Amino acid sequence: MTTAPSAEHQRLVKMANQIASNIPTRTEVAAQVGHHLRQFWTPGMRAALAQIADDTPEQLSPEVHAALEGMA
Amino acid sequence: MSVWFVPRDAAARSMGADAVAAALEARGETVVRNGSRGMLWMEPLVERADERHGPRVGWRNMTADAIHLALPNDQSEQYVGAVDELDYLARQNRWIYERVGITDPLDPDDYVAHGGLAGLKNALAMSGDAVVQAVTDSGLRGRGGAGFPAGIKWRTVADQTPQPHAGESPSADRHKYICVNADEGDSGTFADRMLMEGDPFCLLEGMTIAAHAVGADRGFVYLRSEYPDAVATLQAAIWIAREQGWLGDNILDSDLCFDVEIRVGAGSYVCGEETAMLESLEGRRGMVRAKPPLPAIKGLFGTPTVINNVLTIASVPSILARGAEAYAALGQNRSLGTQVFQLAGNIAQGGIVETAFGITARELVEDFGGGTRSGRPLRAVQIGGPLGAYLSADKLDVAMEYEALIAAGGMIGHGGVVLFDDTVNMAEQARFAMDFCVEESCGKCTPCRIGAVRGVETIDKIRAGKDVTANTELLRDLCDVMTHGSLCAMGGLTPNPVLSALNQFPEDFASPVIATG
Amino acid sequence: MNMVQQFDPAQVDMSRDLGTPGAHSDVMVNVFIDGMAVSVPEGTSVMRAAAMVGADIPKLCATDNLNAFGSCRLCLVEIEGRPGTPASCTTPCQEGMAVHTQTPRLDKLRKGVMELYISDHPLDCLTCPANGDCELQDMAGAVGLRTVRYGSEGENHLHKGKDESNPYFTFDASKCIVCSRCVRACSEVQGTFALTIAGRGFGSEVSPSEQQPFLDSECVSCGACVQACPTATLQEKSVIELGVPSRKVKTTCAYCGVGCSFVAELRGDEVVRMVPDKQGGANAGHSCVKGRFAWGYAQHQDRVTTPMVRDSIEDEWRPVAWDEAIAFAAERLNQIKATHGVDAIGGITSSRCTNEEVYVVQKMVRAAFGTNNVDTCARVCHSPTGYGLKQTFGTSAGTQDFASVEHADAIMVIGANPTDAHPVFGSRMKRRLRAGADLIVVDPRAIDLVRSPHIEAEHHLQLLPGTNVAVLNAISHVIATEGLIDEAFVAERCDMASFRAWESFIRLPENSPETLAEVTGVPAEAVRAAARAYATAGNAAIYYGLGVTEHSQGSTMVMAMANLAMATGNIGRLGVGVNPLRGQNNVQGSCDMGSFPHEFVGYRHVSDDTVREQFSTVWGVSLREEPGKRIPNMLDAAISGTFRGIYIQGEDIAQSDPNTQHVTAALKAMDCVIVQDLFLNETAQFAHVFLPGTSFLEKDGTFTNAERRINRVRPVMSSRTGLSEWEATCALSEAMGYPMPYQSASEIMDEIAALTPTFAGVSFELLDTLGSVQWPCNEQAPTGTPIMHKERFVRGEGQFITTPYVPTDERSTRKFPLLLTTGRILSQYNVGAQTRRTDNVVWHAEDVLDIHEADAEARGVKDGDWVEIASRAGATRMRVRISDDIPAGVVYTTFHHPVSGTNVITTDNSDWATNCPEYKVTAVEIRPAAEQPA
Structure with missing residues (x-):
């Protein structure tokens, strides 16, 4: 879609990483992140995040990647 | 070696006692500054004993000038002979004042040598309850004027559990307080002052006994700023008492822990009213609180508090030392023990007379007081302070005790007796009473706040001959509203002098003001 | 006894002034008032007992919200067997007391007192503004005063x-x-x-x-x-x-x-x-x-009362009739929908509006727009409260009623400033504090409560902004390691597995106050003392505000407080609890009303098939099962071009939301911005349609306050715009093809009640009868629920959640060495749209920046100087005030005046769970500025 990372994408990256680092109970973090994304994110936002994970995987923390894999 | 005694009492000092003492010292004499004997017309009354605790002879109205010339001797016309044998003293029965004038007020050894601490020691050997019972049995009533039985008040406080200060958390330290009302504001009264200047340890001992009796841990003496000597003497006594182990932790090696502080008032008469005093002690405007709650239940800072007058508390050591029964054997009817009367005004022999209740006003005025100082006929006596009633000279056979005086339309108040000769204008005195209320009202309740002002105005109208009948009726109505409507005794008692003047001396109101004398 | 009439206390009209406050006692005493027998709680004054039976005693200094004072002396009575004429206000009833309130003697005394009063009062009743509403006048009549003999x-x-x-x-x-x-x-x-x-x-x-x-x-x-x-x-x-x-x-x-x-x-x-x-x-x-x-x-004259439209934000506004404005808006929205799909439009509800107004907006978005792109201004204030309390307790609301504070022994105030921002509750809290409750303040700033007349905080934990979770963890660490946990409560009421996990986490040395002191800036011993005070008080209550929520760990902090309350058994009774102080009148209500993109009314997730089915059936339209966009995501999408139309109800996002440049860019990018408000606010600069709103004086509906109390808002005057707001919303919905034919606000509430278990018993009729009611209000609680989680938590067992402290990205640097935090002042309100249009400006004509003396000195700034405040987001100018309320390193300001541009400098950091903006921490630098901005 877009080449330069848009403000929208930057926010999604920040949000996802922040969720992953802040999920309180630090067990099964990936599952919790996945649950959070399903609960509060629109499908469009989740799809965009998955796209980012493919395009620029280094932007996202391992927990976010794991969460996306778990959701797939 | 002979020892000279020169009172340090403010009344004696005002008559030159300091200079007299200095003059004696300048001559190389040993001088002890004692309290006053209470014969104020003799001050400075200088005494001499051959040894420190030996019998004393005295000289009245001594001056430094006279001493600079020569040491007084028994040929002097001021020589009064053996002081203890003077009729004025010999006829008294001193319990509260047993040491006043005899001891050096700030010498702890002197205090103990003259019976000090005997009451406290006895009390500490008893349970608190037993002390309360002894005070109850003694029949001691409040000397501030209301005459409430001290034992019952103490019992109420003893029955409460200590409380944290209002506004502090429930886990904060809990207290009960002993508050002594030394805001002696009645004109013509000085017994509290002379005791605090003449035997301050007695007051502290009484407070300590009270603390033991009710379980209090802190005490305050609320002392008026007009008494700087009393403040200084009592403060010094507190420091000494702490050093002696008479105040502080484990008093006289007992479990009792109790300490006392002085708070100095700021010149408000109404702060002598107990709830206004509490407000002032708490750092607020001295304004009367409605009761209930009783201070015994919710007093200083919301804790159970004994509030007693100086004379009430100072009666306690001798009661505990000599026994409640002996005390209760004095006096009559429901007025037991002794009262410290204070003779003042237009009087030949003003001063302190401690004697059992029941003495007549006439005995006080004539036998002790020696009639008017002016030598003119006595016209009226005001008993019980500025809010007390006037008694005309023909009604002086009334017994000086709580109930008899009430029956006579008066009150014993704080024991002040003020004389007026026949030059007095009683309408002016009535006006003065209202004006005193204007001056001293705290302003909380309407009858006192506005009523006193209207009282002055209405008396002025009467004295000016304006609608005398209608305004006299209005004055009586106003007195009714003030008596029955006021929040405290300030407004409630102001009508006493006004109505007694109006009723007994209507002629003074009837005519326009005529310059007298 | 059979001779006397026994009075029934149920007949007492409590709206009357009964003279003295009611007494609280289980012991009843029987008294006779003018022969009428009445039974009152011990401690009740004679005056009150008399007023209860209708024997009103004249009074002037007494009124039943103040303690008896006994000064006017009008209320004298006679009591059989007692001397004198005591004041009835200060005389407590005692068993068997026989009181006479009217006797010739009393008449005379009272008349005498009134005569004194009037002798010092102007005789200008006829021209007096209180003529007819004056107790002195009433009493002169009541006692029959005819002359004042004093002249x-x-x-x-x-x-x-x-x-x-x-x-x-x-x-x-x-x-x-x-x-x-x-x-x-x-x-x-x-x-x-x-x-x-x-x-x-x-x-x-x-x-x-x-x-x-x-x-x-x-x-x-x-x-x-x-x-x-x-x-x-x-x-x-x-x-x-x-x-x-x-x-x-x-x-x-x-x-x-x-x-x-x-x-x-x-x-x-x-x-x-x-x-x-x-x-x-x-x-x-x-x-x-x-x-x-x-x-x-x-x-106010600034109010706009006519709808207006314009094709482009470059054009002038064109006042039009309602029909035209609605048609204009509907056409634009439908066009965007047709071109870009339903996800390209959305709406924002307002916490200033009634439950009914909010409900119809979110319903319009979900049913007429066909999207879940609805959010609320509560996003920027209390969204973490909803999230955090739901996770732990099971419901998105405070646990207590306000009156509960009167039973608290220790009060912990975290990130709230009740005396300025919630003053009426602040006064109630202060009353309790004066009566002896301990106060723990957790705040970077010395708020007024820390030291005010007759109140001094026993503990003030003056933490660095952004370290709330660290401080709470340290407090809990002390409680867990010093044996202060209420084991019985936890065992009985909470999920034990979650508790054990939390306990072993919280006991870790990394959570000790000693370890965290460097991060938080709070000495360990102060934390320990505060923790002990909270845990051992008896009843300990937490009250918090936006200083908790508006952080990157806002939601975590809410859960940390919930953990603390559960661990110490401070939940489920009077005097305890976890209590959000809500910023706006209807924050609770707007959240309750399904304003969040992921949930329907009553906090039920849109993916819940049963719930969605129910709404679909009642609304007659199919509903989406996926969450919609939050405000920041809508704005981002607008900049990306995928979000093009928005309906904004009573919120000024161009001023109130963080990173103003970003917000305005997003608004500019949209094709249709509809603003419904009283005034042409900052956001309206970017709007195409302006729908005039109604003030609370014109509204008919309900507000729900911070204690879940549903209060009636009644129209005091007719609508200045010709339509109520919900009517305008319904008209737009209908114009877009989805009619919402309500006849009244009451009918809307009936639909809410029918669809929401916690509101099932609520109706305007019930509210008019009871005055107000606290939800849940339903068959189990027909008169509402003042205190929640009494027997069990709403979610069953209380859930502990471990709360690791994660520092915010926003930290002070060499370039931006100071931390800016924000708050409110008493006289002003939020962005000031209302209060700036009143005489309240005499107290706060401008926002100023509070700065510590040392920081000011280091920058050559003096009290009253203008400075530039710069963050990585932007810069603004303000005047400074040297203050010792804040520690060195922290600066503070209010945000009541648009010219201050506070949000020009706030960043787009936000709470990890809810995207509530991190308003309370912005790294800034201050430098002297020559003059005021234009």
């Missing part, structure tokens, strides 16, 4: 001047009867102690502070004194100007989340004054300067 030439106060300094009320000392009601109200009710009596005797007079004019004194203009004054001495200027009101309407204040009940008093269609309602569940007769006086904005 009028005596000493008096009639020459005393008027103090007109306060913008809202006057003080006319010539009319003062020195009853001290104002002084006592200021002390007992408001707790400010600004008023005293100066002088004594006849010279006694009411004195604001040190005999200063009211405006210069410590007075906070709460109005309690004006309310208490029995004469025209303290009188609303509006009453002096307009006259005594002729009709009354009960309604609810529209400022903060306390939700005070008021009686609007009017002449015709004109409000004369707003009087706090004694029976108001939230305020019990008290008020603050905003609710009591600052309602003039409702009629």
Whole structure:
């Protein structure tokens, strides 16, 4: 879609990483992140995040990647 | 070696006692500054004993000038002979004042040598309850004027559990307080002052006994700023008492822990009213609180508090030392023990007379007081302070005790007796009473706040001959509203002098003001 | 006994002034009032008992929200077997007491007292503003005073001047009867102690502070004194100007989340004054300067009352009829929908609006727009509260009613400033603090509560902004390691597995106050002492505000507080709990009403098939099962071009949301921005359609306050715009093809009740009967639920959640070495749209930046200088004030004036779970600036 990372994408990256680092109970973090994304994110936002994970995987923390894999 | 005694009492000092003492010292004499004997017309009354605790002879109205010339001797016309044998003293029965004038007020050894601490020691050997019972049995009533039985008040406080200060958390330290009302504001009264200047340890001992009796841990003496000597003497006594182990932790090696502080008032008469005093002690405007709650239940800072007058508390050591029964054997009817009367005004022999209740006003005025100082006929006596009633000279056979005086339309108040000769204008005195209320009202309740002002105005109208009948009726109505409507005794008692003047001396109101004398 | 009539206490009309406060005792005493037997709780005054049976005793200094004072001496009575004539206000009833309230003797005394009063009072009743509303006048009549024999030439106060300094009320000392009601109200009710009596005797007079004019004194203009004054001495200027009101309407204040009940008093269609309602569940007769006086904005000339449209934001506004505006908006939205899909539009609901207005907006978005792109302004304030409390307790709301604070032994205030932001509740809290509860303040700033008259915080944990979770963890660590956990409560009420996990986490050395002291800036011993005070108090209650939520760990912090309360057993009874202080009047309600993109009314997730099915059926439309966009995501998408139309109900996002540049860019990028508001606000600069809103004085509906209390908002006057807001919303919905044919606000509430288990019992009829009700209100709790989680948590067992401290990205650097935090001031409200349009500006004409002396000195800045404040987001200018309320390294400001541009510098950091913006921490640098910005 877009080449330069848009403000929208930057926010999604920040949000996802922040969720992953802040999920309180630090067990099964990936599952919790996945649950959070399903609960509060629109499908469009989740799809965009998955796209980012493919395009620029280094932007996202391992927990976010794991969460996306778990959701797939 | 002979020892000279020169009172340090403010009344004696005002008559030159300091200079007299200095003059004696300048001559190389040993001088002890004692309290006053209470014969104020003799001050400075200088005494001499051959040894420190030996019998004393005295000289009245001594001056430094006279001493600079020569040491007084028994040929002097001021020589009064053996002081203890003077009729004025010999006829008294001193319990509260047993040491006043005899001891050096700030010498702890002197205090103990003259019976000090005997009451406290006895009390500490008893349970608190037993002390309360002894005070109850003694029949001691409040000397501030209301005459409430001290034992019952103490019992109420003893029955409460200590409380944290209002506004502090429930886990904060809990207290009960002993508050002594030394805001002696009645004109013509000085017994509290002379005791605090003449035997301050007695007051502290009484407070300590009270603390033991009710379980209090802190005490305050609320002392008026007009008494700087009393403040200084009592403060010094507190420091000494702490050093002696008479105040502080484990008093006289007992479990009792109790300490006392002085708070100095700021010149408000109404702060002598107990709830206004509490407000002032708490750092607020001295304004009367409605009761209930009783201070015994919710007093200083919301804790159970004994509030007693100086004379009430100072009666306690001798009661505990000599026994409640002996005390209760004095006096009559429901007025037991002794009262410290204070003779003042237009009087030949003003001063302190401690004697059992029941003495007549006439005995006080004539036998002790020696009639008017002016030598003119006595016209009226005001008993019980500025809010007390006037008694005309023909009604002086009334017994000086709580109930008899009430029956006579008066009150014993704080024991002040003020004389007026026949030059007095009683309408002016009535006006003065209202004006005193204007001056001293705290302003909380309407009858006192506005009523006193209207009282002055209405008396002025009467004295000016304006609608005398209608305004006299209005004055009586106003007195009714003030008596029955006021929040405290300030407004409630102001009508006493006004109505007694109006009723007994209507002629003074009837005519326009005529310059007298 | 059979000779006397026994009085039934149920007949007492509690709206009357019973003279003295009620007594709380289980012991009842029986007294006879003029022969009528009545049974009252021990401690009840004779005056109150008499008033209960209808034997009103004359009184002037007594009123039933103040302790008896006993000064006026009108209320004297005779009691059989007792001497004298005691004052009935200060005489408690005792068993068997026989009281006579009317006797010839009493008549004479009372007349005598009144005669004294009137002898020092101007005889200008006919021209007095209080004529007809004056207790002195009433009492003169009641006692039958006919003449004043003292004449009028005596000493008096009639020459005393008027103090007109306060913008809202006057003080006319010539009319003062020195009853001290104002002084006592200021002390007992408001707790400010600004008023005293100066002088004594006849010279006694009411004195604001040190005999200063009211405006210069410590007075906070709460109005309690004006309310208490029995004469025209303290009188609303509006009453002096307009006259005594002729009709009354009960309604609810529209400022903060306390939700005070008021009686609007009017002449015709004109409000004369707003009087706090004694029976108001939230305020019990008290008020603050905003609710009591600052309602003039409702009629302000800036108000727009006609719909307006424009094709482009470059064009001038074109006033049009409602029909045209609605058609214009509907067409644009439908067009975007057709071109870009339903996800390209959305709406924002307002916490300023009624439940019913919010409900129809979110319904319109979900049903007519066909998307879940609905969010609320609560996103930027209390969204973490909803999230955190739902996770732990199972419901997105505070646990207590306000009255609960009267039973708290320790009160922990975290990131809240109740005396400024929630003043009426602040006063209630202060009353409890003065009565002895311990106070723990967790705040970077020394808020007023830390030291105010007769109150001093036992513990002030002055943490660095952004370290809330660290401090709470340290507190919990102390509790867990010092054996202060309420094991019995936890075992009985909580999920043990979650507790054990939390306990082993919290005991880790990394959570000790000693370890965290460096991060938080709070000495370990202070944390330990505060923790012990909280855990051992008996009843410990937490009250918090936006200083908790508006952080990157806002949600975590809410859960940390919930953990603390559960671990110490401080939940489920009077005097305890976890209590959010809501910023706006209807934050709770707007959240309850399904304003979040992921949930329907009553906090039920859109993916819940059963719930969605229910809504689909009632609404007659299929609903989406996936969450919609939050505000920041809508704005991002707008910049990306995928979000193009928005309906904004009563919120000024261009001013109130963070990173203003980003917000305005997003608004500019949209094709259709619809703003519904009272004023042409900052956001309206970017709008294409302006739908005029209605003020709270015109609304019909309900607000839900911070204690879940649903209060009625009644129309005091007719709508200035011709339509109520919900009607405008429904018209738009219908124009877009989805009719919402409600006949009344009441009908909307009926639909809410039908669809929401926690609201099942709520109806306007019930509210009109009970006055107000706290949800849940349903079959199990027909009169509502003052205290939640009593027997069990809403979610069953309380859930502990471990809360690791994660520092925010926003930290001080060499470039931005100071941390900016923000708050509110008493006289102003949020972005100031209302309060700036009232006389409240006399107290706060501009926002200023508080800075510590050391920081100011280091930058060569003096008190009153203009400075530039720069963050990585932007820069603005303000004047500085040197203050020791904040520690070095922290600066503080309010955000009430748009010119301050506070949000120009706030960043787009936000809470990890809810995207609530991190308003409370912005790294900034300050440098001197030459002059004020243009």
